[in-house]
Amino acid sequence: MALVVQKYGGSSVADAECVKRVAQRIVATKQAGNDVVVVVSAMGDTTDELIDLAQEVSPLPPARELDMLLTAGERISMAVLAMAIANLGHEAKSFTGSQAGVITDSFHGKAKIIDVTPGRLRSALEGGSICIVAGFQGVSQDTKDITTLGRGGSDTTAVALAAALNADVCEIYTDVDGVFTADPRIVPAAQQIPKISYEEMLELAASGAKILHLRCVEYARRYNIPIHVRSSFSQKEGTWVVASTEGTEVEHAIISGVAHDRSQAKLTVVGVPDKVGEAAAIFRLVAEAEINLDMVVQNVSAASTGKTDISFTLPATDGQSALAALNKAQEEIGFESLRFDDRIGKISLVGAGMRAHPGVSATLFGALADAGVNIEMISTSEIRISVIVDQDDVDTAVHAVHRAFDLDADQVEAVVYGGTGR
Amino acid sequence: MALVVQKYGGSSVADAECVKRVAQRIVATKQAGNDVVVVVSAMGDTTDELIDLAQEVSPLPPARELDMLLTAGERISMAVLAMAIANLGHEAKSFTGSQAGVITDSFHGKAKIIDVTPGRLRSALEGGSICIVAGFQGVSQDTKDITTLGRGGSDTTAVALAAALNADVCEIYTDVDGVFTADPRIVPAAQQIPKISYEEMLELAASGAKILHLRCVEYARRYNIPIHVRSSFSQKEGTWVVASTEGTEVEHAIISGVAHDRSQAKLTVVGVPDKVGEAAAIFRLVAEAEINLDMVVQNVSAASTGKTDISFTLPATDGQSALAALNKAQEEIGFESLRFDDRIGKISLVGAGMRAHPGVSATLFGALADAGVNIEMISTSEIRISVIVDQDDVDTAVHAVHRAFDLDADQVEAVVYGGTGR
Structure with a gap:
């Protein structure tokens, strides 16, 4: 029993x-x-x-x-x-x-x-x-x-x-029937994933996939509880979220799925004096306002001015608090101005298999370039690559990436779950 | 404080x-x-x-x-x-x-x-x-x-x-503004009572006055907690429900109020053998069905038949359970038939002062007779008299009794709270 x-x-x-x-x-x-x-x-x-x-x-x-x-x-x-x-x-x-x-x-x-x-x-x-x-x-x-x-x-x-x-x-x-390789509302050819590791599910959840919350997956990983995500409207098997094992990883696709997130915004601190400790001061202010940063980019300082720009992404809903906190400290930090952009989108490619496949970034950037999508920022983890693009380009980008990694329905049987007899 | x-x-x-x-x-x-x-x-x-x-x-x-x-x-x-x-x-x-x-x-x-x-x-x-x-x-x-x-x-x-x-x-x-001498929807001349004893409030609550529940008043009496019943829509003083004292009782009206109750029904067990223990058997059955009886009347047995009728009142909503319990035991008890009447009403006259005024019953019955209201059953406690009447007569009866005991607004100042400077 x-x-x-x-x-x-x-x-x-x-x-x-x-x-x-x-x-x-x-x-x-x-x-x-x-x-x-x-x-x-x-x-x-x-x-x-x-x-x-x-x-x-x-x-x-x-x-x-x-x-x-x-x-x-x-x-x-x-x-x-x-x-x-x-x-x-x-x-x-x-x-x-x-x-x-x-x-x-x-x-x-x-x-x-x-x-x-x-x-x-x-x-x-x-x-x-x-x-x-x-x-x-x-x-x-x-x-x-x-x-x-x-x-x-x-x-x-x-x-x-x-x-x-x-x-x-x-x-x-x-x-819905489980976890998909992309949001089926954007990519109708998206495939349901029969099995995924905690680590990959964590990255997907952190990257905007709404099906499971980050905390729940973290908890399941810590206590090694198999999660079965499935539909209450059908009897179909859904997606199993389980510990990854060497055996399964070999058979696993390079990429598990493509997540997107339209809830982020980009804040740029313009004209920051290029001195030790300036970036730290900015991020301390933001942390004190209890705002979680996601991606950070610091431009190379222009030698002629001795000034640099620092950009970071944050939940768009935290934008006003961040702007207020930074404006209050403008004199102290000595930056020139702030730029806030909530018309951005984040596309994340998640897959345990990318550890062993160094060509993933190249394929990703190539696919986006071919689709005419400009990349504003990039961040990576061991099993994830995320890019910031214009919000209007999100759908195009998700489509392009999904297809570039052979995740579409007509491609997926042979490549992604090849030989597992799903 | x-x-x-x-x-x-x-x-x-x-x-x-x-x-x-x-x-x-x-x-x-x-x-x-x-x-x-x-x-x-x-x-x-x-x-x-x-x-x-x-x-x-x-x-x-x-x-x-x-x-x-x-x-x-x-x-x-x-x-x-x-x-x-x-x-x-x-x-x-x-x-x-x-x-x-x-x-x-x-x-x-x-x-x-x-x-x-x-x-x-x-x-x-x-x-x-x-x-x-x-x-x-x-x-x-x-x-x-x-x-x-x-x-x-x-x-x-x-x-x-x-x-x-x-x-x-x-x-x-x-x-509403407190406890009244009768339901103001029936008797527009009903008066708000400034002060009433726990005992009288208990009798009123038990007799159908809906303003305070019996259990609450019992609890307050046991622990001697003064209750102030008042309106949340005004700042007026309401009715104080407190322990009775000799001093207040002297000034008190004979009658505090007239309550009525349309939720009772009358069940008559017809043709019960007039033997010791027959009534007890009936009431044990009703008690086992967890039904609370209120008033009970046993007719004088007709010498020619050796049989008697037993009537009691009970909440109308318990009628079906009581009928079922008794019907199941008809053979054992040996009664002839059951009669159920939910078209009854109960009028109760409550007042601590009636202890010292033996003429209350006579005034009550006289008032009802003058109003053409027929009395079906009577029960009394030390500070209460209740009568069962036809449900259609309830309003007439409440009016007649309220006036007979000088409780109407144009009468009450001098008589009921005379000298208290209310």
């Missing part, structure tokens, strides 16, 4: 009919002889509606109370789902994050899980119950206040429970 | 505007130098909407899950109210029933409070916070499951917290 943790997102439980369908799937998993723990998000637009309600009484609601409010969403969905399962003749018990033992730090709205003590879930499983757990929420160790985990929180809850309960698999249900 | 517990019902926090107005009233109480603990119900129709949602997935949802679902309602209202107070510049913290230390038994949907351990509220008050507590809910001592207290639950939460925190007063906010 296996222990299966399943996570259903808000669109999978959008209304009573959806909840009933999910209940049937859960019962089928139980009837197949498994213990089942289900993590559920708030129904449909509930969270947005609650945020709207908060805005009606306060433009800047206290974070503790916003967490208290938002956790009502999962409370509703989990109780209703437990009822739907009971209506099919199986016992189901719902548990809040706190009851399920999801212990967090005290950072409301973006709390981190620091411990999981699922004693009540274990007892309920031993008693034959299906456990339904509220995703996205926990209780702070210090203050015993209710916290939320922030973006991707329900996925993280599922993986954390799977780790604490030593589950055999963590199934993440969504509205 | 006083400690004030305030309770706001669902209509007082129906939408964001209402919540803001309630927040202002709470802040005013705080600014007047009081510590404030607020108990809040779910916003407007939230509870009904959640029940509808439950019905969509299950005709008979498990009680544990229904409690989990319904408690989301207060979670939303308390967080939003805390935000609205914070927006006025005062610190407010919301607490679930469990966090506030409301410990109950395990009877989901109608749990009883067995202990209150408000340590977190005390700490928050010491820290200068206003405390907002979810009404209607608690946590079971045995299973640590979330429970709801059933009808009148939020009032009971408020009084229980007031008792545990040794509060100076428990203010129950509603949409």
Whole structure:
């Protein structure tokens, strides 16, 4: 008998009919002889509606109370789902994050899980119950206040429970069939990926692929929990996210997928005195404003002026804070001006195989040049190459790169998964 | 500095505007130098909407899950109210029933409070916070499951917290100005009662007056917590529910008020063998079906047949269960038939003063006779007389009795509260 943790997102439980369908799937998993723990998000637009309600009484609601409010969403969905399962003749018990033992730090709205003590879930499983757990929420160790985990929180809850309960698999249900080689809305020929390593999935998630959140994949990698990303609307096998092994890597494609991200912006600090410590001063300011930089480029200083430009990318939503922080320090740092550009896009090519294939960059740059796409910035990791392009060029670039690495549907069978008998 | 517990019902926090107005009233109480603990119900129709949602997935949802679902309602209202107070510049913290230390038994949907351990509220008050507590809910001592207290639950939460925190007063906010001598919708001349004893309020509540629930008044009497029932839409003094003292009773009217109740039904067991133990067998059956009887009448047995009829009143909603239980035992008990009548109404006259005035019954029956109202059953307590009449006669009867005891507005100043300088 296996222990299966399943996570259903808000669109999978959008209304009573959806909840009933999910209940049937859960019962089928139980009837197949498994213990089942289900993590559920708030129904449909509930969270947005609650945020709207908060805005009606306060433009800047206290974070503790916003967490208290938002956790009502999962409370509703989990109780209703437990009822739907009971209506099919199986016992189901719902548990809040706190009851399920999801212990967090005290950072409301973006709390981190620091411990999981699922004693009540274990007892309920031993008693034959299906456990339904509220995703996205926990209780702070210090203050015993209710916290939320922030973006991707329900996925993280599922993986954390799977780790604490030593589950055999963590199934993440969504509205697509799994992880694709590119966003199918941009590249209709994109292929579903049957199997991908944690490392590659991490790079894809960090590069804008929205299917799994970075924190959830990090958690799964740390505890070696196999994730199965699949659709709640079909019975098809989805994408397995697992530890990479030597054996699988040989057969693996050079490139797993192409991710894109339109949410970044580029900030250029113009005319910075080319002295030791100037760049450090700039980045310290930005860090103090709690802004996460992504890519950084420092131009070669023009010998005639002794000045240089420093560009970096950051979430576009953090642009105003970054500009304000830098403007305040203009005199101290002595730069000339700031340029802000949120009309950029990032294209990332991810694949464990590129370690062994030095020609990847050349192919990438060639494909973009052939497509007439200008590259503004470049950054790389061991298994990823990212480029910044004009936002209008994102679709063209994704298409071109996807095809250049033989990922399109008519190419993929032979090349990418050749010989694996998929 | 006083400690004030305030309770706001669902209509007082129906939408964001209402919540803001309630927040202002709470802040005013705080600014007047009081510590404030607020108990809040779910916003407007939230509870009904959640029940509808439950019905969509299950005709008979498990009680544990229904409690989990319904408690989301207060979670939303308390967080939003805390935000609205914070927006006025005062610190407010919301607490679930469990966090506030409301410990109950395990009877989901109608749990009883067995202990209150408000340590977190005390700490928050010491820290200068206003405390907002979810009404209607608690946590079971045995299973640590979330429970709801059933009808009148939020009032009971408020009084229980007031008792545990040794509060100076428990203010129950509603949409009318207090307790009236009769339902003002039936008797426009009904008067607001400035002060009433726990005992009289208990009898009124038990007799159908909906303003305060029986359990809440019982709790307040046991712990001697003064209740102030008042409107959240005005600043007027409302009705004080307090311990009776010899001094106040002398000045008090004979009759405090007239209550009515259309929710009862009458069940008659026809042709019961007139033997010892037959009535006991019938009432044991009804008790086993967990039905609360109110009034009971056994007719004098007709000597010729050796048979008698036994009638009792019960909540109309329990009628089907009672009929089923009795029908199953017809052979065993040997009665002839059952008659069920839900077209009845109960009129109750309540007043501590009737102890010292033996003419009350005569005046009551005379007034009803003059109004042409037929009396079907009668029951009395030390400070109450109730009669069962045809449901169509309820309004006529309430009017007639109210006037007969000089409670109408044009009569009341001189007679009922004569000399108190109200």
